Amino acid sequence: MTNAPLTLPSLTDAWTAWTRERATSELARAEALVEGLRTAPPTDAVAVLRQWDRACGHLGNAAAIGSLLGNVHPSEEVRRLADSAEQDAHRVATRWSLDRALYDVFAGLDEEQVAGDPAASRLLEKVRADFRRSGVDQDDASRERISAVRERITELDQEFSRVIRDDVRTIRVAPEQLAGLPQDWLAEHPADEDGLVTVTTDYPDAVPVRMFAHDRDVRRDIAIASNERGWPQTEPLLTELFALRHELATLVGYCDWPSYDADVKMVGKGSNIPEFIDKIAEAAEVPMRRDLDQLLARYRRDFPDAEAVPGYDYNYYAELVRSEAYDVDSQRVRSYFDFARVREGLLEVTGRLFGLRYDRVDVPTWHEDVSVYDVFAADTAADTAGDPADGGTGGLPAGRLGRIYLDLHPRSGKYKHAAQFTLTDGVAGEQLPEGVLVCNFSRGLMEHDHVVTLFHEFGHLLHHVLAGHGDWYRFAGVATEWDFVEAPSQMLEEWAWHADVLRLFAVDASGEPIPAELVAAMRAADDYGKGIYARTQMFYAAMSYWFHADRVLVDRGEAAPDLTERMIELQGRYGALPYLEGTHMFASFGHLGGYSSGYYTYMWSLVIAKDMFAAFDPDGAGDLLAPSVLEVARRYRDAVLVPGGSADAADLVANFLGRPFSFDTYAAWLAR
Known part of the structure; x- marks a missing residue:
């Protein structure tokens, strides 16, 4: 090129x-x-x-x-x-x-x-x-109104993102209230001149505190601060946003926004979204009850009269369950995941899987934290162990495939979650695909959950680069139906859960790699809570859907439900954990912007991801970097990732699997 x-x-x-x-x-x-x-x-x-x-x-x-x-x-x-x-x-x-x-x-x-x-x-x-x-x-007046509505929707979406991006809240606590936190975390958070430690709602602060702080008041206070981000500023923004989306959808002939939005997705119809939510909720009912019974039993050892575990105590007590029932100590686990090693390990693993090479380049960026790599197809089979006979390039062109930017640590004014952003889409011979990974990880030791997140988001980055070599911008990069977009990333998470993969880069301070038995215990512990997770995700999906679908009530002369009241009702119907009194988590639920009524897409994609992964490891115990797996990975790369949006996602998956995707693999995984 x-x-x-x-x-x-x-x-x-x-x-x-x-x-x-x-x-x-x-x-x-x-x-x-x-x-x-x-x-x-x-x-x-x-x-x-x-x-x-x-x-x-x-x-x-x-x-x-x-x-x-x-x-x-x-x-x-x-x-x-x-x-x-x-x-x-x-x-x-x-x-x-x-x-x-x-x-x-x-x-x-x-x-x-x-x-x-x-x-x-x-x-x-x-x-x-x-x-x-x-x-x-439409007629002239309608088109003029559509134009104004779309412009205002863009403004509202940006303002919503800006508010929650900039609204970093804090609590200040005495050092002794942080007992239980890892020593490296405590060293990075010294007391100020008043003798207090400031804890922010940014992930590297809030997540460890909610998992490890013994002080219940501290856990509650940081949970409240996190759930109150954006409140009350974003409520009027969201109310107007939902109303304008509904108006736009009805102006162009749809009954509501979810119907408009779903028309170009795999789900097909807006009414199929709540049906899918209920299908997942039903499948997760027994696993959720099993998880909650185990959680409550542990909680009652400390609070004998408790009827339920509050949301602000969930992370801490789920961690105790994993530690006591599965012998998994997250502080021990995180000692194996130094950020710099994890980053390099991620590149090594994905390079071997997909026949790629990453060359670090010294070029200008917007911040000194950003690292930059040029991505190449592996030149020979020797570049990646176990490459098939095509020498690792397969459906990829020779030479530089793209450039990636890794912006992985928090700072003021930066996006607060984890996402892949486009710098340029790629078209063969015209423009190189360039993508940016934007995350907020610790500079030192990482929780394993954050390692999984890094693998997930890197999956988007790979999809963007590998699918940037066709002839049309319209089909470049992650240009498939939006409810398939997460599937490749969710599938890549699996490589962060296998000992043969993790031992390549997960080592402690003495240089000892993470033991296989600890990884097995981590996997067993991770299975605990998947019912709670599925139902929590369906609460979010239901909120995403009904906040938009409720606007049809206004067309009938009724009032749309108050957002807080509707959130509480949906959490009671779908969520696994009780509502935290007086909080408004929807106010910082950033997916209400870009994903609008489509948060269900995460679970829809997960169903497909579980089905696709079965082709790599049908017995559930294989070496995920074995030559046979790498051969499947190259076939997957060329069948699913490289085509981008040049075919329907269902057809890409069927081409890879040799059959249409099925719900059964996910349901079996959830139930076991």
């Missing part, structure tokens, strides 16, 4: 001008290509589609730089500018989608001209559907 990665500013004070120029120039290129379609479109249908696709690629570049820098750049000025750039890109996309003259260009294309090109034919079908879903066929 001749195309090179982006060159980012090397000087701190150059970022503002660079961000403005990048966004402005990409928008200008996009607009020029679309203007050409309006005024002098090519006579060939494939050429029309290619010009449109390139315009969308440039528009995507502008939106991507806005989304990324708005969430990671240390400068508030750059973040604000980036947010504005993202808004501009969304405005342009909305204007295009409502342009009847532009739609007529695609409506009038001769389908026979693309009949021999499956990708072009698929693109034409999707472009026409996009225009219809946008409301291009």
Whole structure:
């Protein structure tokens, strides 16, 4: 490939001008290509589609730089500018989608001209559907209203993200109240001049405190602080956001937002979402009760009259159950997971699995914490043990495949969760795929849960890079149906649970690798709580769905439920743990932004992930880096990851498995 990665500013004070120029120039290129379609479109249908696709690629570049820098750049000025750039890109996309003259260009294309090109034919079908879903066929007044609604939705989504990103809450406690915390954590949190220790709601602070602090009041206080992030500022933002999404959906002919949103997902119909939620909830009922009985029995040793375990005590007592019943001490476990070793181990494992090589490069970034790697297909079988006869490249082009940025530690003004962001989508010969992993991990020892999260998010990054070598931006990267997006990442988590994998990088301070018997105990302990987890996820999914679906009540002249009251009701129906009185966790539930009514997609994807993983380890006890597994991994890579969005996700999975995916593998795993 001749195309090179982006060159980012090397000087701190150059970022503002660079961000403005990048966004402005990409928008200008996009607009020029679309203007050409309006005024002098090519006579060939494939050429029309290619010009449109390139315009969308440039528009995507502008939106991507806005989304990324708005969430990671240390400068508030750059973040604000980036947010504005993202808004501009969304405005342009909305204007295009409502342009009847532009739609007529695609409506009038001769389908026979693309009949021999499956990708072009698929693109034409999707472009026409996009225009219809946008409301291009509505009257002038409706289209004007749609444009205004979409612009406001973008603003609300950004403001919601900004508030919860910036709202870091704290508690201050006496050092003795932190008894139980690991020594390395305590060393990083000295008392201030008042003799108190400040604990923030950022993950590296809050998670260990909720798991290990013996002081119940401290656990409760940090749980309340975490659940109150964003409250009350985000409630009016969310209320308006849900109302506008509903209005947008009804303006273009759908009964509600979930129906509109589901129409382009594997689930198909909005009404299928609550059916799926109830199906999972029913399958998880017995495992949840089993988990809760075990948890309550342990809790009653300390609180004999307890009828239930409060949510703020769950992490601590679940940890005690795992420690006592399964002989798993998380503080011992974390001693094997030094961050730097984990990061390098992740690269080694995924490189061997997928026939890749990561070369660290010294290039400018937005923060000194960020590490950068160029990704290559392995040149020879010797590069990755057990490669099949194709030498490790398989369906991948030779040479540099992409560039990845790892931004993995918390800081002020940065995105608070874990996600993969796009820097550029990839198209063969034109633009290299570049992706960014944004997380908030400790710089020292990591909880194993965070190791699993790192593997998960890296799965998105791999999907982005490996699927960035086709001919169309529309199908580049993680461009499959949204309810499949999590499946490859969830499946990659499995490699963080096997001793043969972990021993490559999980070593303690003396250099001893993690014992296989400890990993086996960790797996058994992890099985504890999966019923609680599934029901908690269905509570989140139900909240995501019903907050949006409830807007139909307003159409009938009724009032939509108060968000807090609805949250409490749904937690009682689906959740495993009781509501924490006086809290409003929905106010910082960031998935209500990007995922809208589709949080169910995590569990939908997990069902598929469990089914796909069975092809790697059908007996459940194999070496996940054995030559036979690596051969399956290359086949999976080329059948599922490399194609991106060039085919329906169900077809990609069926091509890999040799059959349609099934619910049975997940149900069996949940029940055992």
